[in-house]
Amino acid sequence: xxxxxxxxxxxxxxxxxxxxxxxxxxxxxxxxxxxxxxxxxxxxxxxxxxxxxxxxxxxxxxxxxxxxxxxxxxxxxxxxxxxxxxxxxxxxxxxxxxxxxxxxxxxxxxxxxxxxxxxxxxxxxxxxxxxxxxxxxxxxxxxxxxxxxxxxxxxxxxxxxxxxxxxxxxxxxxxxxxxxxxxxxxxxxxxxxxxxxxxxxxxxxxxxxxxxxxxxxxxxxxxxxxxxxxxxxxxxxxxxxxxxxxxxxxxxxxxxxxxxxxxxxxxxxxxxxxxxxxxxxxxxxxxxxxxxxxxxxxxxxxxxxxxxxxxxxxxxxxxxx
Amino acid sequence: xxxxxxxxxxxxxxxxxxxxxxxxxxxxxxxxxxxxxxxxxxxxxxxxxxxxxxxxxxxxxxxxxxxxxxxxxxxxxxxxxxxxxxxxxxxxxxxxxxxxxxxxxxxxxxxxxxxxxxxxxxxxxxxxxxxxxxxxxxxxxxxxxxxxxxxxxxxxxxxxxxxxxxxxxxxxxxxxxxxxxxxxxxxxxxxxxxxxxxxxxxxxxxxxxxxxxxxxxxxxxxxxxxxxxxxxxxxxxxxxxxxxxxxxxxxxxxxxxxxxxxxxxxxxxxxxxxxxxxxxxxx
Numbered sequence: 001x002x003x004x005x006x007x008x009x010x011x012x013x014x015x016x017x018x019x020x021x022x023x024x025x026x027x028x029x030x031x032x033x034x035x036x037x038x039x040x041x042x043x044x045x046x047x048x049x050x051x052x053x054x055x056x057x058x059x060x061x062x063x064x065x066x067x068x069x070x071x072x073x074x075x076x077x078x079x080x081x082x083x084x085x086x087x088x089x090x091x092x093x094x095x096x097x098x099x100x101x102x103x104x105x106x107x108x109x110x111x112x113x114x115x116x117x118x119x120x121x122x123x124x125x126x127x128x129x130x131x132x133x134x135x136x137x138x139x140x141x142x143x144x145x146x147x148x149x150x151x152x153x154x155x156x157x158x159x160x161x162x163x164x165x166x167x168x169x170x171x172x173x174x175x176x177x178x179x180x181x182x183x184x185x186x187x188x189x190x191x192x193x194x195x196x197x198x199x200x201x202x203x204x205x206x207x208x209x210x211x212x213x214x215x216x217x218x219x220x221x222x223x224x225x226x227x228x229x230x231x232x233x234x235x236x237x238x239x240x241x242x243x244x245x246x247x248x249x250x251x252x253x254x255x256x257x258x259x260x261x262x263x264x265x266x267x268x269x270x271x272x273x274x275x276x277x278x279x280x281x282x283x284x285x286x287x288x289x290x291x292x293x294x295x296x297x298x299x300x301x302x303x304x305x306x307x308x309x310x311x312x313x314x315x316x317x318x319x320x321x
Numbered sequence: 322x323x324x325x326x327x328x329x330x331x332x333x334x335x336x337x338x339x340x341x342x343x344x345x346x347x348x349x350x351x352x353x354x355x356x357x358x359x360x361x362x363x364x365x366x367x368x369x370x371x372x373x374x375x376x377x378x379x380x381x382x383x384x385x386x387x388x389x390x391x392x393x394x395x396x397x398x399x400x401x402x403x404x405x406x407x408x409x410x411x412x413x414x415x416x417x418x419x420x421x422x423x424x425x426x427x428x429x430x431x432x433x434x435x436x437x438x439x440x441x442x443x444x445x446x447x448x449x450x451x452x453x454x455x456x457x458x459x460x461x462x463x464x465x466x467x468x469x470x471x472x473x474x475x476x477x478x479x480x481x482x483x484x485x486x487x488x489x490x491x492x493x494x495x496x497x498x499x500x501x502x503x504x505x506x507x508x509x510x511x512x513x514x515x516x517x518x519x520x521x522x523x524x525x526x527x528x529x530x531x532x533x534x535x536x537x538x539x540x541x542x543x544x545x546x547x548x549x550x551x552x553x554x555x556x557x558x559x560x561x562x563x564x565x566x567x568x569x570x571x572x573x574x575x576x577x578x579x580x581x582x583x584x585x586x587x588x589x590x591x592x593x594x595x596x597x598x599x600x601x602x603x604x
Contacts, residue, residue, distance in 0.1 A: 080414035
């Protein structure tokens with residue numbers, strides 16, 4: 001089942017920044033990570049989805065209803081970035097207020113069953129008894145936890161979290177990751193908007209990369225990180241002079257670099273090649289030179305390397321996020 | 322009900338209401354003391370009834386004027402950031418992503434503030450009228466009291482709608498300044514018109530004042546209140562007594578049609594606010 005689908009969604013601010021032609025599809029049960037440097041247009045995209053911004057062009061549906069339609073947000077939980085809650089209320093009052101915005105009557109929000117629900121989300125988000133204090137007395141991290149509690153309050157099927165770990169300490173971040181895993185196991189769909197790569201690497205099934213308002217890539221995480229151009233060979237019987245001999249026989253585009261070398265002749269070679277056939281050719285050369293090849297492993301790209309390669313190693317240049 | 326409770330919590334916990342009540346109590350105490358002193362001055366002196374009533378009218382008008390101004394400041398400072406302020410500080414992000422149409426949020430906020438405002442205005446109104454009635458023996462008919470009370474609370478409701486409309490389009494401080502100036506201009510133009518009319522009608526001033534009345538009918542409503550309080554009482558006033566009240570004279574009393582216009586005005590202002598808020602990008 002498709003939860004969110006956007007078709008060439010665009011929003012340009014007067015400054016010329018924003019995002020353009022973003023087409024994404026989010027399926028049920030997955031954790032989707034939207035990546036990009038600061039100012040890439042990630043939050044602009046999210047705000048269009050949740051109805052805070054009106055798109056200049058393009059369209060989208062949330063639970064089959066047009067984005068912007070309040071009905072589309074019935075099963076949505078949203079944690080905004082740079083939000084604030086009414087600091088004159090207690091955490092529990094904030095949740096009751098939001099329940100009212102979701103259509104619950106005052107009597108329903110005051111009921112014992114809803115009080116139990118509030119307690120449950122406070123426990124889930126690590127607020128516990130502090131949830132009944134005034135928001136004014138909260139630290140930034142606690143406000144972030146209250147934001148999470150607010151997003152989860154109505155037991156939504158689709159949860160959009162905009163930089164959920166930004167104000168949290170390492171323990172808080174770990175707890176958020178655990179929470180995301182739990183939500184996935186419950187069949188919830190999560191849209192994670194972040195530039196914290198460890199969060200994405202740990203939990204996301206699919207990722208998309210936004211840079212300067214443009215969608216640069218989108219797909220399953222493993223597919224995004226896979227690289228066909230680099231392999232690691234563990235060998236023995238390696239002699240220093242072999243590198244020069246091999247380099248004369250290598251095919252165009254191939255390169256061999258020794259990354260580890262031991263006195264007993266064992267070594268780890270990092271090989272760049274266009275395809276697997278070239279790796280087969282290299283193995284034959286090595287065997288002919290008396291080298292034993294123990295292991296050939298394609299090198300998996302790191303998310304950080306992928307992030308840097310996608311952004312060309314540069315930030316978005318002050319674009320509004 | 323939720324909106325009223327929510328607005329009440331905001332007004333009390335931000336200490337807006339407690340502070341306002343204390344200062345209002347000070348104002349009402351001073352006013353009552355003034356009325357009491359005047360009433361005791363009348364005793365034992367040979368005064369005409371007309372002079373007594375004339376002084377009562379001036380005092381009462383001043384009391385109503387200043388209490389309206391206090392209420393106006395209360396509205397301006399409380400609601401100048403009702404929309405833009407909450408957008409600027411990020412409060413609206415979580416609210417407007419809920420499955421609720423924006424017009425409901427807008428009207429809910431209006432209703433919440435309006436409830437407490439009417440309550441406050443009612444207290445102020447009776448706190449001014451009762452000393453005038455009981456100490457200066459100013460006659461008050463129940464129907465007149467009801468009509469003038471409704472007119473008294475009507476102006477704050479109009480100003481609240483204007484302030485919220487401004488807050489939809491202007492930043493918080495800019496809106497506060499704009500609404501305060503609009504209210505001030507409305508009051509000043511009404512006073513200026515009364516002063517000019519005393520020495521003969523000035524067409525340009527009248528036209529300017531009329532345009533401002535259309536933009537912000539605050540002064541007109543005050544004129545109508547004064548008129549309603551005097552009308553039908555058959556007070557033994559000299560012919561020129563009311564006209565000699567200077568800026569508080571009741572020349573150009575707004576007609577029933579104008580009062581009807583203010584109802585349409587409120588509906589249009591609220592509709593414009595809802596429309597503007599619906600179209601607004603929450604960046």
